Each structure stands twice: as C-alpha cells, then as structure tokens.
Amino acid sequence: xxxxxxxxxxxxxxxxxxxxxNTTGGEVLxxxxxxxxxxxxxxxxxxFDITKGLKLSFNAMNQERILEPxxxxxxxxxxxxxxxxxxxxxxxxxxxxxNLTYTIPINKxxxxxxxxxxxxYGATYNWTHSPLFDTQKDKEGNVIHKDTLGNIIxxxxxIKWNGQxxxxxxxxxxPYFKRVNQNLKKPKKNxxxxxxxxxxKKKKEVQFDLMxxxxxxxxxxxxxxxxxSTTHGTVLPGYAKDMQVLGMDEHFAGPTFGFTVGSQQDIRxxxxxxxxxQKSAVLNxxxxxxxxxxxxxxxxxxxxxxxxxxxTASKTRSxxxxxxxxxxxxxxxxxxxxxxxxxxxxxxxxxxxxxxSFQRGDAVFQKFLDAxxxxxxxxxxxxxxxxxxxxxxxxxxxxxxxDVLIPAFLSAYSxxxxxxxxxxxxxxxxxxxxxxxxxGLSKKEILKKYFKSVTLGNGYTSTYSxxxxxxxxxxxxxxxxxxxxxxxxxxxxxxxxxxxENLISTVTISEQWSPFLKxxxxxxxxxxFNIEYKKDRILSLGxxxxxxxxxxxxxxxxxxxxxxxxxxxxxxxxxxxxxxxxDLNLNxxxxxxxxxxxxxxxxxxxxxxxxxxNVISIKASADYIIN
Numbered sequence: 228x229x230x231x232x233x234x235x236x237x238x239x240x241x242x243x244x245x246x247x248x249n250t251t252g253g254e255v256l257x258x259x260x261x262x263x264x265x266x267x268x269x270x271x272x273x274x275f276d277i278t279k280g281l282k283l284s285f286n287a288m289n290q291e292r293i294l295e296p297x298x299x300x301x302x303x304x305x306x307x308x309x310x311x312x313x314x315x316x317x318x319x320x321x322x323x324x325x326n327l328t329y330t331i332p333i334n335k336x337x338x339x340x341x342x343x344x345x346x347x348y349g350a351t352y353n354w355t356h357s358p359l360f361d362t363q364k365d366k367e368g369n370v371i372h373k374d375t376l377g378n379i380i381x382x383x384x385x386i387k388w389n390g391q392x393x394x395x396x397x398x399x400x401x402p403y404f405k406r407v408n409q410n411l412k413k414p415k416k417n418x419x420x421x422x423x424x425x426x427x428k429k430k431k432e433v434q435f436d437l438m439x440x441x442x443x444x445x446x447x448x449x450x451x452x453x454x455x456s457t458t459h460g461t462v463l464p465g466y467a468k469d470m471q472v473l474g475m476d477e478h479f480a481g482p483t484f485g486f487t488v489g490s491q492q493d494i495r496x497x498x499x500x501x502x503x504x505q506k507s508a509v510l511n512x513x514x515x516x517x518x519x520x521x522x523x524x525x526x527x528x529x530x531x532x533x534x535x536x537x538x539t540a541s542k543t544r545s546x547x548x549x550x551x552x553x554x555x556x557x558x559x560x561x562x563x564x565x566x567x568x569x570x571x572x573x574x575x576x577x578x579x580x581x582x583x584s585f586q587r588g589d590a591v592f593q594k595f596l597d598a599x600x601x602x603x604x605x606x607x608x609x610x611x612x613x614x615x616x617x618x619x620x621x622x623x624x625x626x627x628x629x630d631v632l633i634p635a636f637l638s639a640y641s642x643x644x645x646x647x648x649x650x651x652x653x654x655x656x657x658x659x660x661x662x663x664x665x666x667g668l669s670k671k672e673i674l675k676k677y678f679k680s681v682t683l684g685n686g687y688t689s690t691y692s693x694x695x696x697x698x699x700x701x702x703x704x705x706x707x708x709x710x711x712x713x714x715x716x717x718x719x720x721x722x723x724x725x726x727x728e729n730l731i732s733t734v735t736i737s738e739q740w741s742p743f744l745k746x747x748x749x750x751x752x753x754x755x756f757n758i759e760y761k762k763d764r765i766l767s768l769g770x771x772x773x774x775x776x777x778x779x780x781x782x783x784x785x786x787x788x789x790x791x792x793x794x795x796x797x798x799x800x801x802x803x804x805x806x807x808x809x810d811l812n813l814n815x816x817x818x819x820x821x822x823x824x825x826x827x828x829x830x831x832x833x834x835x836x837x838x839x840x841n842v843i844s845i846k847a848s849a850d851y852i853i854n
Contacts, residue, residue: 233272240265242300265293267316280330287323287473291316321354321470325488341396347387350489354470355379377465377505379512380482384489385458392451407442440531447530454523459491463498464512465505465553491516495552499563506554506561514552519545522657533667539577540657546572570698578691579658580738582642584762588777589834592827595639595775599626602634602645609650610725612711623710623725627718627830629770630727633734636768636775637691640736652693652731662686677750684745689738696729718830731770739763755788775827786816794851802853812850819843 246259273285294315296304308315331344357376399405468476474487481503486494495514498504526538551566558564583591600619607613607621615622624631630650638648649655668674668681703712703726710725717723740762749755764779791811798806823839 229273229275231272231274233270235270237268237270238266239268244299259299261299263295265295267291267293280332282328284326285323287321289318289470290320292319293317317356318354318470319356321352321474323352323474323487325350338400341393342390343393344388344390346389347385348489349383349385349387350487351381351383352474352487352489353379353381354466354474355381376507376510376512377467379462379464380466380486381460381462382486382489382491383458383460383517384491385456387454387456390453394446394448394450398446404442404446407439408446443532444530447528449527449529451526452524454521456521458517458519458521460515460517461486461491462513462515462517463495464514465507465510466498466503467505468503495563504554504563506556508554508556510553511551513549515550516548517546519543524657531667533670534663534665536661536663538659538661540659542576542657544572544574544653546570567700571695573695574653574693576654576691577657577660578641578689578736579660580641580689580736581687583640584738584740584764588779588825588827591639592775592834595635596829596832598635598638598645598648599631602631602638602648602650603628605646606630606650610709611707612705612709613725617722618719620719620722622722623713625717625719625722625724627773628724628727629731630725632768632770632773632829633731636734636736636766640766652696652729652734654691658689660688679749679751679753680747681749682745682747684742684747686741687739688741689736692735692737693731694733694735696731699726699728699730702726702728733770734768736766737763738765753790753792755790757784757786757788759784773829775829777825777827778822779825780820780822782818782820784816784818786814788812788814807853809852809854812848814846814848814850816846817844818846 241262241264243262244259245262247257249255249257268291269289271285271287271289273283275283277283293312294317296307298304326347326349328345328347331346333342333344334340355378357378395408399408463482466482468481471477472479473484475481475484481501482494482498483490485492495504520543522540522542524538524540528536528538530536548568548570550568552563555562555564603620603624603626604616606624607616610623613621613623617625620626620631629652633652634648634650635645637643637654638645641648663685665683666680668683669678674681701712702710705711710728712726713723714726715723740760742759742761745757745759747755747757761782761784762780764777767776768774769776789812791813793808794811796807800807820842821839822842824837825834826837827834
C-alpha cells in the first residue's frame with residue numbers, strides 16, 4: 228500500500244481600498260483604488276515504497292486565480308461571484324515532481340559489503356499560463372480575457388548515479404588490519420616500573436610499530452564516493468491547451484504523458500499537427516533544449532596516523548540549444564517554421580597545474596609559444612584536408628588558431644608535454660585537488676608538555692573553465708567528419724585557419740594554494756598563534772585579443788588569540804535568575820598581500836606588467852556568546 232496520500236487546499240483572499248484625501252481646497256474628483264487578491268493553491272502528495280529498495284514519490288501543486296468583478300465589493304458583485312465562482316477560476320501555474328530511486332543491492336554480493344550504490348530518476352513538469360489580455364468584448368460589453376501568445380510548458384529529466392566505498396570495512400576482513408584500525412596492541416603483562424627493561428620485548432615493540440605503520444600505509448584510502456548526474460530539459464512556448472489532470476488536457480492527450488514525466492522526445496511536430504500550439508507570428512520566446520553533465524569524485528585518505536587528506540575532482544558541462552518555432556502565415560500552405568538553432572554552453576573542470584606553480588611566468592609563457600607549432604603539427608596530421616606546412620605551421624592551423632592556442636595553453640601551464648596534451652578544448656578526465664591536515668605533533672612527548680594542539684594544513688585547488696561558448700554555424704565538415712572550411716580573412720598570409728566548431732572568447736585557469744602552509748598552535752594556557760602562507764594565480768587566455776592575462780598574488784597571515792574563561796557581565800545582569808557567564812575569545816590577525824598583473828601578447832611574444840598592489844590589513848575581534 229502507498230505510504231502517503233495527501234491533498235490540501237489553501238485559499239488566500241485579500242481586499243484593500245485606498246482613497247486619497249483632498250487637501251487642495253478645491254473640488255477635485257478623487258476615485259478610490261482597489262487592491263484585490265483571490266488565489267487558491269492545491270497540493271497533492273503520493274509516496275509509495277514499491278519494494279525495500281525501490282521508492283516512488285509524486286508531488287504536485289496547482290495554483291489558480293479567481294477573477295473578481297472590477298471595482299468595489301458590493302452586494303451585486305457578491306451575488307455575481309456566487310453565481311459565477313467556478314467560471315471565474317483561472318489556472319495560472321501547475322508544477323509536478325516525480326522521483327524514483329533504487330538502491331542497487333551490490334552490498335549483498337559476497338566480498339562487496341563495503342560498497343553501496345543507488346540510482347535516481349527525477350522528472351519535473353511545469354505549465355505556466357500566459358498573461359491575459361483584455362482584447363475583445365462580448366455583445367453586452369463585457370471584457371473577454373483572451374490568450375494570444377499561448378502558455379509555456381517545461382520539463383526536465385535527471386538521472387543520478389551515486390556510489391560509495393567504505394574501504395575500512397574491506398580492510399577489516401583481515402584480522403591484523405582490523406586490529407590496527409581499532410588501534411589495539413598486544414596486551415602487556417604488569418611489570419615493576421623499576422625493573423630493568425627487557426631489550427627483547429623492546430625490540431619486538433619497535434618491530435610491531437614498524438609493521439603497524441606499514442599496514443596504515445597499505446590502508447591509505449579510507450572512503451571513496453562518485454556522483455554522476457545528467458540533466459536534460461525542454462521549454463516549449465506557445466502551448467494552447469489547458470491543464471486538467473496530471474498536467475494534461477481533458478482528453479489526456481497534450482502534451483503527452485511522456486512529456487509530463489521527463490521524456491525529451493521532440494513533440495513540436497505532433498503538437499503542430501494536433502493544434503496544441505498557438506498560431507501566433509509574433510511569438511519570440513524560443514524553443515529550448517538544455518542539458519548538463521556533472522561529475523564529482525571524493526576520496527578520503529590517511530597514509531599515516533593523524534594525517535588526513537581529502538582528494539576531490541569534478542567536471543561540469545552545460546549546453547542550451549535555442550530555436551525559434553512559430554507560425555508563418557505567409558507560407559503556402561501556412562505552417563510552423565524553424566529558425567536556425569543557436570547552441571551555447573559552459574565548461575568547468577578541476578585541473579593539476581602544480582608543475583608550473585612555482586616557475587617564472589616568462590618561462591612558462593615561452594613554453595606556450597613553443598608548443599603552438601607542435602600542436603599545429605598534430606592537428607594537421609589528424610585532418611586530411613590540411614595539406615602542407617607554412618612557416619612551421621600546418622595548413623589551416625596557424626599560430627593564431629583557436630584550435631592551436633587552447634591546447635598549447637593547457638600544455639604549457641599544466642606542465643604536460645605538447646605531444647600528449649588533449650587537442651580538444653574540453654578535456655575528458657578531471658584532475659585531483661586536495662586538502663590535508665596533520666595534528667599529530669602535539670601528541671609527541673617532547674611537545675605535549677608545552678602545547679595543547681599543533682595543526683599543520685595545506686590545500687590546493689586548480690580549475691579550468693570555459694566561461695561561455697557558442698556553436699559556430701559556419702563550421703562544416705566533409706562526409707568523413709574532417710573540417711574543410713577556411714576563414715575568409717586571416718591575420719597570417721597564405722595560411723587561413725579552419726573555422727572552429729565553437730566560438731570561445733576566453734578560457735581561464737585558476738589556481739589557489741589556500742593555504743600553501745598553515746600552522747595553528749595552542750599553548751597549555753589557551754594562548755593561540757597561527758601563521759599562514761597563501762599563493763594564487765589566475766590565467767586568462769583571450770582568444771579575440773590573443774593575450775594571456777596573468778594575475779598572481781602572495782599573502783602571509785599571522786595571528787594570535789586568547790580565550791578568557793568564565794567571564795561575568797556583572798551580578799546585576801541575569802538570565803533566569805543566574806548571572807551571565809561565558810568565554811571571551813580575543814583574536815588579532817595581521818596580513819600582507821602582494822598582487823601583480825601582467826599581460827602577455829601572443830603575436831608579439833612580449834610581456835608587459837600592467838599593475839599591482841600591496842595590501843596590509845589588521846583585523847581584531849572579540850567574541851562573547853550569551854546562551
């Protein structure tokens with residue numbers, strides 16, 4: 228049986244009259260104004276656990292507006308509302324969500340109890356009424372509310388895959404590893420503290436500690452998770468049908484049951500044939516298809532005791548295809564016409580640029596310039612329509628080509644060999660970033676008697692992003708899929724570029740050491756000190772201006788803090804009869820940051836500093852929490 232079946236209705240009625248007082252002294256006709264709101268919202272809920280691992284949920288919301296007669300509320304208008312209430316109810320919006328989740332019983336298989344996985348299907352559907360226009364009147368002079376642009380219907384479909392690995396469960400299948408994870412040692416017999424140390428037992432303990440550290444190193448990876456999702460959506464304007472049940476019309480036809488539960492089948496043709504679309508030549512809202520892909524990977528590791536490392540990698544790509552689809556009364560026969568589609572998108576991925584993080588910017592820029600000819604040669608060899616080499620560059624791929632500059636940029640600043648770097652502007656495999664902390668120093672005997680805690684920290688993040696791109700309608704390929712159309716105008720004589728598939732204005736690499744090193748120390752008397760060094764750089768490749776803009780920064784932060792325990796605000800200030808008493812936290816941080824801006828001109832091969840700043844900041848704070 229279903230777990231839940233729910234239905235609720237909310238009615239919201241508001242009526243306000245406002246009349247401005249005449250203070251001019253003359254006879255001025257001032258009419259009152261009326262503000263009315265009469266809305267009704269219905270909610271539907273349905274949950275059903277089909278099996279233990281398969282669960283279905285459905286939620287819907289229907290919003291309606293009750294149209295009242297114009298002007299003040301009188302006995303006549305009240306009588307009208309009583310007679311025509313149901314005729315005056317107009318649907319304004321309908322939303323529904325359908326979710327189906329399935330827990331894959333992979334952990335029921337032998338030796339796979341450390342793994343869990345699930346998959347989810349989510350669908351949304353939205354019907355939005357277009358604005359009502361007072362365009363016509365009946366014989367009695369009453370206004371007829373007529374829809375001229377049609378409604379807008381949208382849907383989406385998302386599929387999410389989630390997988391987790393608890394490696395500790397796998398390691399614990401080996402008894403020795405289980406004992407190490409539980410931090411258990413062989414029990415020792417009681418012995419006199421003044422008795423001479425047994426060298427044999429001491430040697431065995433050292434050997435055991437060594438084996439324990441080796442075991443911890445083998446069990447470095449503790450947990451891992453992978454989340455991958457794809458989402459597709461459709462926006463169809465000009466939909467002329469009303470909404471009755473489950474988002475469909477009274478005949479359960481338009482816009483098809485599949486569309487209401489996330490189907491991405493193109494229904495424009497069948498909608499036009501069955502008269503589901505408004506025949507309006509002035510409809511400018513485009514038909515849209517959206518899609519996105521999202522990948523996230525997370526791994527937690529502890530190679531040695533008290534050293535915790537979190538590795539992450541991610542990749543996101545989204546695209547939107549827009550196309551006008553409207554009625555054309557000038558064609559014979561009259562029909563709906565398609566305009567050329569416009570495809571745009573964005574891309575973001577974690578990257579690994581550590582190899583060049585501490586190299587001189589001029590040296591890396593020179594590697595970028597040198598990599599262009601290598602990339603051009605690889606592209607020319609892969610395209611049969613590129614014949615010959617001009618000034619060291621393959622035909623159709625000169626030194627300013629977008630298809631050359633982006634791989635060369637990735638090659639130089641990631642430290643990857645130009646012979647092996649991916650030739651596409653959208654790499655497939657995301658690279659790892661990390662955050663690490665180590666708090667084992669305070670457990671050493673030599674430091675334990677001075678420090679309450681000592682924590683070391685390090686974090687690295689690097690991302691590659693294509694802020695926005697648009698599909699190039701002039702890009703064409705031959706029957707075998709090779710680019711074969713050259714640009715009409717070229718900045719390089721006798722070697723015009725092939726027209727690229729996408730028009731990209733800027734690609735960016737953002738790298739942050741946040742921090743490169745951080746030391747937090749707390750003494751036994753609660754006095755705390757911290758010092759931190761940060762480093763970052765932002766590299767932007769402008770494909771129109773053919774420049775690389777480099778913004779780099781370095782920052783050092785030092786601070787101190789002290790906690791005064793049980794500070795009273797006086798005996799006269801009390802809460803529930805008790806004096807207020809809490810800890811007072813005092814903090815002082817001083818930082819120095821240096822920023823440098825450099826613009827590197829690709830055509831000239833020169834670099835020019837454009838600015839920089841030195842920033843010193845002092846921040847002091849005092850926190851006192853009252854419960």
